[in-house]
Amino acid sequence: MEIYLARTQGFCAGVASAVDIVEFALGKYGPPLYVYHEIVHNTFVVNDFRNRGAVFVEDIDDVPEGCRIILSAHGVPPEVIAKAKKRKLKFLDATCPLVTKVHNEAVKFSAEKYATVLIGHKGHQELTGTAGYVNPNLLHIIEKEEDVEHLEIDSSQPVAYLTQTTLSVDETKGIIEKLQKKFPKLMAPPRSDICYATQNRQDAVKELAEICDIIIVCGSPNSSNSNRLRETGANAGVPSYIIDKAQEFDFSLLNSGMKVGISSGASVPTKIVDELINEIKNRHSNVHVHTFPNPEKNIVFKLPDLKVLN
Numbered sequence: 001m002e003i004y005l006a007r008t009q010g011f012c013a014g015v016a017s018a019v020d021i022v023e024f025a026l027g028k029y030g031p032p033l034y035v036y037h038e039i040v041h042n043t044f045v046v047n048d049f050r051n052r053g054a055v056f057v058e059d060i061d062d063v064p065e066g067c068r069i070i071l072s073a074h075g076v077p078p079e080v081i082a083k084a085k086k087r088k089l090k091f092l093d094a095t096c097p098l099v100t101k102v103h104n105e106a107v108k109f110s111a112e113k114y115a116t117v118l119i120g121h122k123g124h125q126e127l128t129g130t131a132g133y134v135n136p137n138l139l140h141i142i143e144k145e146e147d148v149e150h151l152e153i154d155s156s157q158p159v160a161y162l163t164q165t166t167l168s169v170d171e172t173k174g175i176i177e178k179l180q181k182k183f184p185k186l187m188a189p190p191r192s193d194i195c196y197a198t199q200n201r202q203d204a205v206k207e208l209a210e211i212c213d214i215i216i217v218c219g220s221p222n223s224s225n226s227n228r229l230r231e232t233g234a235n236a237g238v239p240s241y242i243i244d245k246a247q248e249f250d251f252s253l254l255n256s257g258m259k260v261g262i263s264s265g266a267s268v269p270t271k272i273v274d275e276l277i278n279e280i281k282n283r284h285s286n287v288h289v290h291t292f293p294n295p296e297k298n299i300v301f302k303l304p305d306l307k308v309l310n
C-alpha cells in the first residue's frame, strides 16, 4: 500500500499562535482559564486544554468578574470585546491576524457606505464575528450561488464583498462571478480573504486526488476548512472521508494495492495523522509513506502582547 501525505501538515500559523497563547496562559496563571468558544475547531486540542483546566464558555456573562479569558482564533464581534471590558475581565484576543484583516476591511467598507455582501457559512463563529464589524443596515450574508439572485440591493448603492477565510476556493469563485454579473462595479477586498492555509490545503488535496484512490481528511466535524478539504477530494472524483480520530475510520475501505491520500485541516495536530498511519500499518504489511515539501514551514505569526493578562 502506498500512502501519500498532503504537503500541508500541522497547524496553520493562526492556529499555532492561538494554541501557544492558551498554553502560555495555562502555564503562567494556571486554572481556571476561561476561553470564549472553542479556541480552534479541533476536538483533541479542546479536550486537552479542558483536561488541564481551561473552561470553554459561549457567553461572556458566564465568566466571573476579574478572571482571565482568551477569545478564540475565529474572531468575535465588537460587542463581545465591549462586554469583556465591562465585566473587567483580563482578556487576550487570539483572533488570527488574517481574520482581523477581514474585520478591518468590513469597517472600511461600512465607513464608505458600501452594501457589503458577506460570503460564508451562517452560524459559523468567524462569520458571526466579521458580521459584527459591518453596519447592520448594509450587511447581506450569502452562502451559495443561488443566494445571489435573491439579493435585494438598491442599484444606486455601491456594493462590496468579503468572505470567510476558510471557504472552498472554487465554490467562492463561482459566487463572486455571479456577484460581478449582478453588480458590475462590485468592490473586492484588496487581497483575497480566503487565507493562504485554506488555499494551500485545498491545492494539496487536488494534488493527492490526481494520484490516489481514496482520500482521508483528518479534521473535526465543526472545522470549516477540514470539511472543505473532504469536498475538494470528492469534487475531484475521489472517494473522500473526514475523521476526527483514527478509530473513526472504516478500515475495511482500504485494500493492500491502494494509493491512500491523507490530508488534515489547519487545526489538526500532526499526532492525529501519525495515529492514522500507525493504524493502517497495523492492518497492512508493506506500507510505504510518501511526503512532499511543506510550503508553509517558515510561516509564523507574531504573538500578541501577553502582558495584558497580568
Ligand code: SF4
Binding pocket: 012, 013, 014, 015, 073, 096, 097, 098, 099, 165, 166, 195, 196, 197, 198, 225, 266
Ligand atoms: S485557517 Fe487561515 S484564517 Fe484561520 S487561523 Fe489559520 S491562517 Fe488564520
